[in-house]
Amino acid sequence: MQLVVARIGRAHGIKGEVTVEVRTDEPELRLGPGAVLLTDPAATGPLTIETGRVHSGRLLLRFEGVKDRTAAEALRNTLLIAEIDPEELPEEEDEYYDHQLMDLDVVLADGTEVGVITEISHLPSQDLFIVERPDGSEVMIPFVSEIVTEIDLENQRAVIAPPPGLIDDRAEIASGREDAEEPDESDASDESGDRA
Numbered sequence: 001m002q003l004v005v006a007r008i009g010r011a012h013g014i015k016g017e018v019t020v021e022v023r024t025d026e027p028e029l030r031l032g033p034g035a036v037l038l039t040d041p042a043a044t045g046p047l048t049i050e051t052g053r054v055h056s057g058r059l060l061l062r063f064e065g066v067k068d069r070t071a072a073e074a075l076r077n078t079l080l081i082a083e084i085d086p087e088e089l090p091e092e093e094d095e096y097y098d099h100q101l102m103d104l105d106v107v108l109a110d111g112t113e114v115g116v117i118t119e120i121s122h123l124p125s126q127d128l129f130i131v132e133r134p135d136g137s138e139v140m141i142p143f144v145s146e147i148v149t150e151i152d153l154e155n156q157r158a159v160i161a162p163p164p165g166l167i168d169d170r171a172e173i174a175s176g177r178e179d180a181e182e183p184d185e186s187d188a189s190d191e192s193g194d195r196a
Contacts, residue, residue: 001099002038005030006059006080011072017051017060018072020080023122027059030082040079047080096151105157106131106141109149114160114167115139129158139167 005027009019024030031052039045048064066072084097098120106114106129119130120143127143141147141160150159160167 001084002081003030003084003097003099004040004079005037005082008061008075008078008080010076011069012055012060014069015062016066016068016072017062018066018075019058020061022059024082031059031061031080035082038081038083040081044075044078047075047078096153100153101129101151101158103156104151104153107157107159109159109161117158141166 003024005024006020006022009021011017012019020031022031031049033049033051035049037045037047037049039047047066049061050064051062053060063075066075101117101120104117106117108114113134115131115133115138117129118132118138121128121130121140129141129143129148131139131141133139141162147160147162147166148158149161152159
């Protein structure tokens with residue numbers, strides 16, 4: 001099975017290094033020296049990692065055969081893909097690979113169907129499940145323990161406890177806007193009547 005582990009960014013310096021946007025929770029395992037990665041587009045690979053280092057919070061990689069800035073810049077926006085065993089699981093107990101989460105049924109604690117996970121979006125602050133609802137619309141569910149309370153791979157489902165307004169338009173509001181506006185309008189007319 002193939003797993004996208006990074007996207008190549010800009011060239012760094014003049015010796016063939018590139019910045020990479022990491023898309024794996026295991027960069028030391030997937031992006032270490034000697035790792036051979038497939039690419040998308042396929043014509044640019046496979047690429048073998050020669051060296052890797054962190055500079056100013058960014059991972060920099062150099063690939064075998066890429067010796068200058070021009071060659072490094074030609075790799076920009078290339079996806080790096082690792083070949084993994086589909087049965088392999090992440091090292092941490094509460095971590096999951098994207099392929100394990102795709103197509104899981106998303107349900108509330110009482111079993112109410114919400115939809116199916118069709119995509120996982122990796123943002124800097126958190127991951128999001130893109131869930132297709134039965135009516136074809138989509139909803140985004142933050143993949144945080146307060147909202148996603150259980151991942152049940154055996155039964156192929158994710159149980160969620162969404163806050164009000166996350167999956168429906170009926171957010172709980174402490175005071176209704178219409179109620180607050182009515183006294184203001186009558187006060188305004190009273191004030192203008194006092195001035196007359």
